[in-house]
Amino acid sequence: MTTKIITAISELRKKQPRFRGLESGHRACLGCGEALAARLVIEATGPDVLVANATGCLEIFTTPWPESAWRVPWIHSLFENTGAVAAGMESALKAQGKSTKVLAFGGDGGTFDIGFQALSGMLERGHNVLYVCFDNEAYMNTGIQRSSSTPHAAMTTTSPPGKERMGKRHLKKDIVSIVAAHHIPYAATASVSYPSDIRKKVRRALAIDGPTFLQIHCPCPLGWGHEGDESITVARLAVQTGLFPLIELERGGLASAMPIRHIRPVTEYLQMQQRFRHLFTDEARAKEELEHIQAIADHNIEIYGLRGECKDAFDSEGMDTVRRGGMRWA
Amino acid sequence: MLQALEGSQAVAQAVALCRPQVIAAYPITPQTHIVESISKLVADGKLQCEFVSVESEFSAASVVLGAAIAGSRAYTATSSQGILLMAEVLFNIAGMRVPLVMTCANRAISSPLSIWNDQQDSMSVRDAGWIQLYCADNQEAVDTTIQAYRIAERTELPVMVCMDGFILTHTLEGIDVPTQKQVDSFLPPYQFARQLDPRNPLTLGTLVSPDFYPEARHSHHQALLNAQAEIVSADQDWFALTGRKSGGLLTIEGPEQATVAILTIGSVLGTLRAALEELPPGQPVKLIKLRSFRPFPKETLKAACKGLKDLIVLEKAFSPGSGGIVGLEALAAVAELPQPPRVHNFAAGLGGRDIPLDILPRLLAVLEEPDNNRFRIIDVDLEKLPLADR
Numbered sequence: 001m002t003t004k005i006i007t008a009i010s011e012l013r014k015k016q017p018r019f020r021g022l023e024s025g026h027r028a029c030l031g032c033g034e035a036l037a038a039r040l041v042i043e044a045t046g047p048d049v050l051v052a053n054a055t056g057c058l059e060i061f062t063t064p065w066p067e068s069a070w071r072v073p074w075i076h077s078l079f080e081n082t083g084a085v086a087a088g089m090e091s092a093l094k095a096q097g098k099s100t101k102v103l104a105f106g107g108d109g110g111t112f113d114i115g116f117q118a119l120s121g122m123l124e125r126g127h128n129v130l131y132v133c134f135d136n137e138a139y140m141n142t143g144i145q146r147s148s149s150t151p152h153a154a155m156t157t158t159s160p161p162g163k164e165r166m167g168k169r170h171l172k173k174d175i176v177s178i179v180a181a182h183h184i185p186y187a188a189t190a191s192v193s194y195p196s197d198i199r200k201k202v203r204r205a206l207a208i209d210g211p212t213f214l215q216i217h218c219p220c221p222l223g224w225g226h227e228g229d230e231s232i233t234v235a236r237l238a239v240q241t242g243l244f245p246l247i248e249l250e251r252g253g254l255a256s257a258m259p260i261r262h263i264r265p266v267t268e269y270l271q272m273q274q275r276f277r278h279l280f281t282d283e284a285r286a287k288e289e290l291e292h293i294q295a296i297a298d299h300n301i302e303i304y305g306l307r308g309e310c311k312d313a314f315d316s317e318g319m320d321t322v323r324r325g326g327m328r329w330a
Numbered sequence: 331m332l333q334a335l336e337g338s339q340a341v342a343q344a345v346a347l348c349r350p351q352v353i354a355a356y357p358i359t360p361q362t363h364i365v366e367s368i369s370k371l372v373a374d375g376k377l378q379c380e381f382v383s384v385e386s387e388f389s390a391a392s393v394v395l396g397a398a399i400a401g402s403r404a405y406t407a408t409s410s411q412g413i414l415l416m417a418e419v420l421f422n423i424a425g426m427r428v429p430l431v432m433t434c435a436n437r438a439i440s441s442p443l444s445i446w447n448d449q450q451d452s453m454s455v456r457d458a459g460w461i462q463l464y465c466a467d468n469q470e471a472v473d474t475t476i477q478a479y480r481i482a483e484r485t486e487l488p489v490m491v492c493m494d495g496f497i498l499t500h501t502l503e504g505i506d507v508p509t510q511k512q513v514d515s516f517l518p519p520y521q522f523a524r525q526l527d528p529r530n531p532l533t534l535g536t537l538v539s540p541d542f543y544p545e546a547r548h549s550h551h552q553a554l555l556n557a558q559a560e561i562v563s564a565d566q567d568w569f570a571l572t573g574r575k576s577g578g579l580l581t582i583e584g585p586e587q588a589t590v591a592i593l594t595i596g597s598v599l600g601t602l603r604a605a606l607e608e609l610p611p612g613q614p615v616k617l618i619k620l621r622s623f624r625p626f627p628k629e630t631l632k633a634a635c636k637g638l639k640d641l642i643v644l645e646k647a648f649s650p651g652s653g654g655i656v657g658l659e660a661l662a663a664v665a666e667l668p669q670p671p672r673v674h675n676f677a678a679g680l681g682g683r684d685i686p687l688d689i690l691p692r693l694l695a696v697l698e699e700p701d702n703n704r705f706r707i708i709d710v711d712l713e714k715l716p717l718a719d720r
Contacts, residue, residue, distance in 0.1 A: 077422050095351035095380045124385070
């Protein structure tokens with residue numbers, strides 16, 4: 001008896017069926033981090049969900065009437081009310097005695113900025129909703145304008161570098177800490193470059209009866225200025241430099257942080273992206289900004305304890321745990 | 331059985347009789363007593379529902395939208411600034427054709443800040459695509475609230491029940507509160523065809539290209555026009571059940587042969603009714619009360635105005651830089667008559683200014699004036715203004 005070795009990816013996929021709530025064929029750009037992250041989230045939740053989606057790329061590229069890429073019940077109402085629409089859906093299901101989970105999807109604009117009040121209200125009132133923020137660090141849907149999630153010194157169309165400016169002047173808002181300060185049961189960050197970590201965190205959030213929050217770092221090749229096939233590399237570097245720490249917070253307290261096996265200098269992450277290209281000149285102010293960004297990363301590594309403690313780097317509780325299903329460091 | 335109830339309490343009881351499953355609201359004067367009364371009904375276990383105390387009117391409207399879409403009958407109420415803050419959601423609810431009922435306790439809009447009654451708030455969102463029904467008294471507000479659910483759920487259009495703030499919301503009247511049995515026989519359990527359900531996943535609120543947008547707007551417009559039949563039949567069926575009418579699309583009272591009519595909207599009808607009794611005989615005047623402002627019952631109004639020489643439109647809102655709102659629409663409607671009446675349009679009672687009984691002789695006196703078709707705020711006191719503003 002011989003065993004057939006499967007090589008084609010499509011064949012492999014058939015052997016490993018997962019629920020597909022977001023179908024292919026939608027209109028996202030090549031290498032879109034948000035599309036991948038949304039697909040991963042829905043794969044992990046399964047079909048028994050209702051989704052409220054904020055205005056943004058995800059809404060636009062998945063639902064050009066009369067087409068839809070969604071195989072789960074899905075509603076888009078407005079930009080800034082997703083937290084409240086989800087709260088209403090959850091209240092209705094509760095009144096009907098149903099256990100279907102409500103998901104709220106928003107970008108960083110809809111979450112950090114314009115929809116922040118509705119999100120805060122939803123968290124404070126304790127609605128049983130998993131709010132997922134697809135964080136690509138700017139208003140990509142309207143053509144790359146700065147949001148309060150845009151990292152310091154990044155170039156956007158409303159934070160352009162020039163004689164008087166070095167990109168965005170302000171810091172990236174620490175949304176997960178603000179969300180966690182509502183003392184909700186679970187708030188976490190994730191990166192699209194660590195898929196099984198996303199799945200694990202989604203499953204964890206789904207198991208909780210109460211408001212939960214997941215911020216997923218998603219590269220936008222168009223807005224960040226890198227090739228579509230570099231999205232995963234770029235996203236991983238954000239984590240490996242300490243600029244985007246992967247953490248979990250329970251009831252407002254830090255519950256875990258994913259240690260970094262090899263800490264990379266921030267320049268490795270920044271130089272892959274056109275939005276930071278003005279930092280790579282001989283100007284003193286450019287060097288100063290690079291040092292500033294390195295200091296932000298160092299600060300994250302310090303406060304979240306991201307330095308891997310284990311002796312064997314390759315077998316530590318680091319990134320490679322993801323390849324084993326992300327169960328080790330939970 | 332008649333009960334002495336404040337307008338707000340009466341509306342709260344009417345809402346409870348409709349068995350809503352989700353209520354979301356944010357307090358604002360003069361709507362506050364409605365949500366307070368509902369909160370108490372919930373706290374006392376007299377109303378089983380999810381009461382969501384939201385952080386803004388914007389979220390109140392969004393929560394009831396989510397609830398209705400997820401298959402529950404829902405309710406909210408607001409006033410004034412609250413309705414303006416909701417405005418974006420109101421358009422969205424109507425465009426998505428979601429059946430919801432909201433009470434608007436009519437109040438003036440800032441600035442200058444005024445907590446008192448006029449109808450600038452609901453008039454400002456007249457193009458949101460909601461059905462708007464205006465109540466003349468608290469019994470009408472109770473009955474209209476219940477009818478509104480049936481109209482909304484049959485037409486898949488949201489209904490705004492407008493009642494004058496303070497004048498109605500804070501006034502104690504004898505109210506015949508219907509029984510639960512009556513309401514249950516009138517209003518079937520909530521059903522929404524496009525309900526979000528994992529067993530039948532639908533995508534709602536999609537992006538629409540120019541290829542489809544005008545068609546969506548057309549069917550929305552058509553649905554509102556067609557809703558006139560539902561508004562009438564809901565009132566007729568309610569009459570058959572309770573013996574009370576709430577005024578269909580509009581009502582006409584007064585002597586048939588009258589050639590002068592006053593068209594009003596809301597609670598000022600009561601004042602005019604009383605004023606009419608004090609009018610010396612020989613000056614026959616009709617009163618037309620517009621209950622449905624959206625849809626605007628053009629044909630019914632035309633029929634009501636047939637044979638009139640003068641139509642006086644008295645309203646509690648206007649469009650600055652233009653003039654009356656109801657007046658302009660009435661003018662457009664009666665212009666289609668072979669012998670249209672002259673239309674005289676006035677605003678009064680803005681920001682809660684009392685409309686006394688002598689409003690009627692004042693209105694009628696204008697008919698004798700040379701520029702009697704010029705829109706104006708009839709009770710303005712020009713003496714209080716600098717010369718340049720008069």
